[in-house]
Amino acid sequence: MAHISNLAASEQVFTSNVFLVDGDRTVLVDPGNEFDVVSKIESRTGGLDAVVLTHTHHDHIGNTGAVTEAFDVDVWGFDPDHDLVDREIEADTTITLGDHDYRALHTPGHKDDHLCFLRTDGETVFAGDLVFANGGYGRTDLDEGDHPRLVESIERLLDATDDSLDSLHAGHGPSIEREARHHIELALRSAQMG
Template sequence: MIQNIAGNVRAFTSNVFLVTGETTALIDAGSNFDVIARIQEHTEQIDRLYLTHTHVDHIENVPSVRDAFSIETWGYDTTHDVVDHAIQDEELVPIGDETYMTLHTPGHKPDHLCFYAADIGICFGGDLIFANGSFGRTDLEGGDRKTLIQSIDRLSDVVTDDLTTIYVGHGPAITSDPQEEINLAAQAARLS
């Protein structure tokens, strides 16, 4: 089961996805709200914390999650304090009851990852793209528009027709024709 536990938080935070199952995991930790209490509404324990990237709105809650559940974190760049274990491009990681493939997708930030499970047609897209053909900003440190476009194009190449949902870092999930939405975001990123 996948739930956005930051869904109704009115604060500067990313979405935070709690995925329960054999490996109960959190995708991003969010910021400026009590993530622990919200996790505990659904589960006593989590096994892993994955980070799509290390912008503050995704990671501020990492220390409290680490402390509360005595867990470690996985992300792309272990030189960052909040990342305990490195994930490479195209690595297989357990999330919930599935195995997801990681995609290193820089452009919004150099350490950005997406997590894709082709079998169930689900992707966690971080801040690469958003609903309605929007895309991650590239004006922050480490951002690069050309690189972002390449990453969006790569996601478009990798996903299959079975993709049903992209859970993104901000705003609603992409649930209607996600392949088309990826292509719209790529177009928009080229034009603006």
């Protein structure tokens, strides 16, 4: 049983999804923006061990200061030069989220510092804004957006996964709980045409 909950599920503000991954190492994947995420964390778990960022767009990180102040935790992300990042996650290193190890895949195209986190047993991925359920994919019209790089990154994610991938937790929209690789294939096909 995976202990992953989306704390932004009922929010109607400009925020990304916010995943609390409970377990040996309780981690918040993307703090979100414009809502009281601290009280939601407090009502669900005893504390927080780290904040991990998929990337540093404002809708994913606006709540970061409130979270680090409340729980006194470090923020982990790809770009150590970013103001909010205390600890660097290098490409292809392993980090623990909840009770499982995940490999960090550097997946630029939507933003240069974008990471996906793929469980080392291949069952779950946090996809950030690279791909979404039902074949959606990240926009590339913002600063650092690059459509060919996005397509390459989706290919890299697809290559890193196999049919054992069940769950996909993306930065926006619903999570997928079965046959998630199919959604990445759909996203690749739409992005290649887009």
